[in-house]
Each structure stands twice: as C-alpha cells, then as structure tokens.
Amino acid sequence: xxxxxxxxxxxxxxxxxxxxxxxxxxxxxxxxxxxxxxxxxxxxxxxxxxxxxxxxxxxxxxxxxxxxxxxxxxxxxxxxxxxxxxxxxxxxxxxxxxxxxxxxxxxxxxxxxxxxxxxxxxxxxxxxxxxxxxxxxxxxxxxxxxxxxxxxxxxxxxxxxxxxxxxxxxxxxxxxxxxxxxxxxxxxxxxxxxxxxxxxxxxxxxxxxxxxxxxxxxxxxxxxxxxxxxxxxxxxxxxxxxxxxxxxxxxxxxxxxxxxxxxxxxxxxxxxxxxxxxxxxxxxxxxxxxxxxxxxxxxxxxxxxxxxxxxxxxxxxxxxxxxxxxxxxxxxxxxxxxxxxxxxxxxxxxxxxxxxxxxxxxxxxxxxxxxxxxxxxxxxxxxxxxxxxxxxxxxxxxxxxxxxxxxxxxxxxxxxxxxxxxxx
Ligand code: HEM
Numbered sequence: 516x517x518x519x520x521x522x523x524x525x526x527x528x529x530x531x532x533x534x535x536x537x538x539x540x541x542x543x544x545x546x547x548x549x550x551x552x553x554x555x556x557x558x559x560x561x562x563x564x565x566x567x568x569x570x571x572x573x574x575x576x577x578x579x580x581x582x583x584x585x586x587x588x589x590x591x592x593x594x595x596x597x598x599x600x601x602x603x604x605x606x607x608x609x610x611x612x613x614x615x616x617x618x619x620x621x622x623x624x625x626x627x628x629x630x631x632x633x634x635x636x637x638x639x640x641x642x643x644x645x646x647x648x649x650x651x652x653x654x655x656x657x658x659x660x661x662x663x664x665x666x667x668x669x670x671x672x673x674x675x676x677x678x679x680x681x682x683x684x685x686x687x688x689x690x691x692x693x694x695x696x697x698x699x700x701x702x703x704x705x706x707x708x709x710x711x712x713x714x715x716x717x718x719x720x721x722x723x724x725x726x727x728x729x730x731x732x733x734x735x736x737x738x739x740x741x742x743x744x745x746x747x748x749x750x751x752x753x754x755x756x757x758x759x760x761x762x763x764x765x766x767x768x769x770x771x772x773x774x775x776x777x778x779x780x781x782x783x784x785x786x787x788x789x790x791x792x793x794x795x796x797x798x799x800x801x802x803x804x805x806x807x808x809x810x811x812x813x814x815x816x817x818x819x820x821x822x823x824x825x826x827x828x829x830x831x832x833x834x835x836x837x838x839x840x841x842x843x844x845x846x847x848x849x850x851x852x853x854x855x856x857x858x859x860x861x862x863x864x865x866x867x868x869x870x871x872x873x874x875x876x877x878x879x880x881x882x883x884x885x886x887x888x889x890x891x892x893x894x895x896x897x898x899x900x901x902x903x904x905x906x907x908x909x910x911x912x913x914x915x916x917x918x919x920x921x922x923x924x925x926x927x928x929x930x931x932x933x934x935x936x937x938x939x
Contacts, residue, residue: 537829538569538580546572551706554921555811558583559843569826574838575604580831581815583840584847585870585877590826591839592878592885595622597818599884602836606707609715610700611765613758618884625884628759631750632887633880635743636763641680642890645767646898648676653902659935662912665778666930669771669899670698677767681760682742683728696721697768705814705923718761725757763888770892772924774899776810777803778931779916781903784857788904796897803896804863807874808845809855811918811925815840816876816884844873865889909933 541561543549550557550572558581562568569582582590591597599618603611612618617628635641652672656663674694678685685693699714732738732748733756739745743763747756780802781788790798815838824831831837846854850871851861863872870877875886886892903909914929 538571538826538831539565539567541565541570541572544573545576547575550574552921554705554919554923555814555842555925556920557581558815558838558840559846562840562843569829574836577836578832579836579838580826581838581840582826583843585844586827587837587839588844588870588873588877590824591816591818591837592876592883596821596824597837598821599818602817602819606711606715607704610704610711610718612762615755616758616762618762626882629881629887631746632759632762635746636887637880637890639890642894645676645680645891646894648680649673649895650898650902652676653899654906654938657907657935657938659937662932662934664775664930664932666771666775666926669774670694670768673768673771673895674764677764680743681763682732682739682744683725683760685724689724692717693721693764694768697765698771700765701769701772701924722754722757722761725760726753729753729756729760766886766888767891767895769924770895772812772926773803773806773810773892773896775927775931777806777896777900778903778933779927780806780857781900782911782916782931787859791900791904798859799897799900800864800893801859801862803893803900804865804872805857805859805861806896807865807892808851808861808863808872809857811842811920811923812874813841814923815842841873841876844871847871865893906939907935908937908939909935 541549546557553560561570561572561581562583568584569580569587572579572581598621600621608614608619617625617632620628649672652675653668656668656671671694674697675690678690678693696714696717699710700718703711703714728738728744729748729751730753732744733753738748743760744756747759750756751759787798787802791802817839818837820831820833820835820837822833824833845851848854863869865872865875868877868879875889875892876884878885880887880889910933912932912934914932916927916929916931918925918927
C-alpha cells in the first residue's frame with residue numbers, strides 16, 4: 516500500500532528563509548521572566564515580531580543569543596566553535612546529563628564515549644529487546660474496568676523494562692521509587708522550587724546505588740554479559756558509569772511523555788487508529804514522528820561560544836550563551852505548512868538528517884551532541900500506539916487534556932486518563 520498525501524503536506528520542496536542582517540536586541544533589561552511567561556514560544560514569537568531568526572537577550576543577568584532554524588542547528592550541532600560546558604544552569608545540568616557525562620565532553624573524548632552509547636542504544640536487536648520488555652510490563656498493569664493515566668502506566672512500564680534491559684534488578688519497592696525519581700528528574704527541569712532540591716537529593720541516592728552496582732559488576736559480579744551495566748562498568752570508573760547508566764534510564768522513562776502525547780493525538784484524530792489496524796508500520800512511524808514534531812518537550816538546547824562567531828553578518832562574542840529553539844524550529848511555517856495542524860502525511864523520519872526537524876537535536880549522531888536515543892524513542896512510541904489501537908478497548912472519562920505552553924517540560928494536564936473496557 517502506498518502512503519497517501521491528499522493535502523500536499525508531504526516532503527518539502529525547499530524553504531524560504533529570511534536572512535537577518537544582524538542580531539537585534541530584545542527590548543528590556545532582563546528577559547528571564549518573559550522566558551518563563553512565554554515558555555516554548557519565547558524564541559519563536561520574538562523572532563516573528565522582529566522578522567528575524569535570531570536576537571540578543573539577557574537571561575539570569577547574562578548575555579544570550581537566541582536562534583532558530585537549520586543554520587542555527589548547524590552551529591550548535593557540528594561546528595567546533597561552541598561547547599556544552601557552562602551552558603545550562605547548574606540545577607538543570609545536575610538533574611539531566613550531569614557533570615562527567617557524554618554531553619559535557621567535546622572532541623575525541625566525546626566521540627569515543629558517544630560510540631559506546633551508539634553501540635548500546637542504537638543496535639536494532641537491543642532496541643527490540645527493550646520494546647519486548649516494555650510491552651510485557653505494560654500488559655501486566657492493565658485490568659478491564661480500571662481507570663489509569665497513560666503517563667503513569669508508561670512511566671512504570673518503561674522503568675521496569677529499562678532497568679532489566681540494562682542489567683539491573685531492583686526490588687519492587689526500589690522500582691516504585693525509581694519510577695517516581697526518574698520521571699521527576701525531567702519533570703523538575705523547567706522551574707526551581709523546594710521539590711527541585713528534593714529531586715536532586717533523590718538523584719544522588721540513585722547514583723550511589725548505581726555506583727555500587729557498577730563497582731560490583733567491575734569486580735566480577737553477575738551483571739548480564741553485554742548489558743549496559745556490564746559494558747559501562749568495564750569501560751568507565753564506577754562514578755562515571757553511574758552517571759551514564761542514568762543517562763539511559765532517565766531519558767527512556769521520559770519517553771512516557773511522548774506516549775501520553777501520542778494517546779492524546781489518537782483521541783483527537785481517531786481516523787489513524789483505523790489505519791493502524793491494517794498493521795502498516797509506515798503509517799505508525801509517520802504518526803509518531805508528527806507527535807514528536809508538534810509536541811513541546813525540549814524548548815531549546817544551549818551552548819557557549821568558545822571564540823567569536825560570525826553568524827549571518829553579526830558577531831557572537833566568545834563566552835556568549837547560545838540557545839537553539841527546538842520547538843520553534845519544528846513548528847516553523849516556512850518548513851512545515853500549517854505547523855499547528857497534526858499531519859502525519861508530512862512523512863518525517865529521524866533517520867534522514869533533516870535540519871528542520873530537530874526534536875532530539877540535529878546533525879550526525881556520532882560526531883555531534885544529537886541524541887542517540889531516537890531509535891528507542893520511536894520504537895517505544897510505536898509499540899504503545901500499536902497496543903492502544905490493536906490490543907484493547909478504552910474510553911476517556913471527562914478530563915483536562917490541555918497543554919500549558921509555559922510549563923517546561925509540557926504534558927497533557929491530566930496525563931491522559933483512560934477507562935479500560937476490554938483487553939483483546
Ligand atoms: C524522551 C525523548 C527524548 C528527547 C526529547 C531527547 C532529547 C535530546 C536532546 C534535545 C539532546 C541534545 C542535547 C544537546 O544538544 O545538548 C539529547 C541528547 C542526549 N540524549 Fe536524548 N532525548 C530523548 C530520549 C533519549 C533516550 C531514549 C536516550 C537513551 C537511550 C537518550 C540519551 C541521550 C544522550 C546520552 C544524550 C547526549 C548526547 C551527546 O551529548 O552526544 N535520549 N536528547
């Protein structure tokens with residue numbers, strides 16, 4: 516069967532990019548509160564208002580340059596004039612990648628560590644193994660007649676699956692705690708409150724446990740051969756192995772957010788479920804890719820210029836923080852006609868290096884900071900969509916499915932609650 520594209524949303528012919536002469540300054544002294552208020556729209560809306568693709572701002576008292584579009588993507592992914600070191604606020608760094616992680620390395624050291632990630636998380640057999648574990652854990656939680664939030668269902672299933680996949684076998688009590696803490700690490704990144712400090716302390720405890728696991732595996736313990744735990748424990752000191760194992764566990768659990776967005780999209784566009792019954796994998800992938808394009812997740816990524824950078828006729832001084840607008844680039848009408856319409860017919864594909872479609876970064880995965888987890892993300896989303904459409908009947912009770920665009924990371928407010936009617 517060929518994929519249909521009746522409204523002409525298919526692969527793009529080319530984009531008409533405005534070329535700004537320089538980087539204008541956003542009016543005002545400091546724009547931190549504007550950023551918090553406008554959330555995902557901060558860079559895109561201000562670019563639109565000034566008819567440019569980049570501007571200068573002050574964030575938390577520090578000079579920043581905010582950019583969007585493919586050329587900005589190339590600057591942050593694939594050029595040697597920026598570094599990730601010092602780019603993120605300390606709490607965000609500690610909650611997400613952490614010091615000593617692959618994301619904080621550059622050059623040869625980065626390439627070597629990245630190669631290990633690629634071996635571990637992009638190998639199709641390993642991706643399949645994770646998906647099988649996820650499906651088993653998801654099915655085990657479902658009972659006809661019960662009500663459950665897709666976000667919670669996915670988080671719990673992903674935590675169990677990724678721990679076992681990585682060669683970790685926590686007790687049931689620790690699994691429940693890990694489900695909460697791994698989710699909170701991503702969930703607390705966009706704001707600072709007492710709960711941020713609690714999550715940071717909980718993260719330290721998880722890291723301590725992972726360090727012990729890595730040290731035991733290194734000393735000849737019984738980590739399954741070839742597992743992420745065994746490989747990382749053999750190749751890295753225990754404290755670095757703990758950080759990097761967490762760099763797989765945490766983002767795999769974060770895929771639950773995309774699964775909740777997928778369930779919302781299935782509810783709002785029920786026609787797609789009918790197509791998925793035919794088992795056409797291309798349609799399911801197109802659907803999940805469009806969910807990744809349209810759903811707010813990472814608003815932007817950040818780097819620091821290591822020397823003066825010429826950008827479209829303007830100079831970005833060494834030491835300036837540069838923000839690359841992920842959400843705005845994915846939702847730019849010049850590359851995605853009617854960007855706020857959900858159109859899987861766009862046939863997006865992470866395997867094609869498309870500089871306009873950047874939900875998990877841009878460029879070549881082996882040599883840039885682009886996310887190595889896109890194969891896993893897509894496979895897990897597709898599996899959840901298949902199970903929702905083909906293995907069960909459910910309805911959505913009345914609930915708030917709205918998405919607050921100034922809450923980072925965003926999610927459908929209710930987490931998408933379903934009442935399970937039948938399991939097939
Ligand atoms: C939930 C969906 C995900 C989103 C939205 C996401 C997003 C991103 C983004 C935007 C980056 C680039 C950061 C930068 O440029 O500084 C990144 C990097 C990274 N991601 Fe993901 N990711 C996801 C899932 C995953 C998964 C499933 C894994 C592992 C299995 C993973 C592991 C990593 C690692 C290790 C890096 C650092 C790469 C490097 O610095 O070279 N991510 N991710």
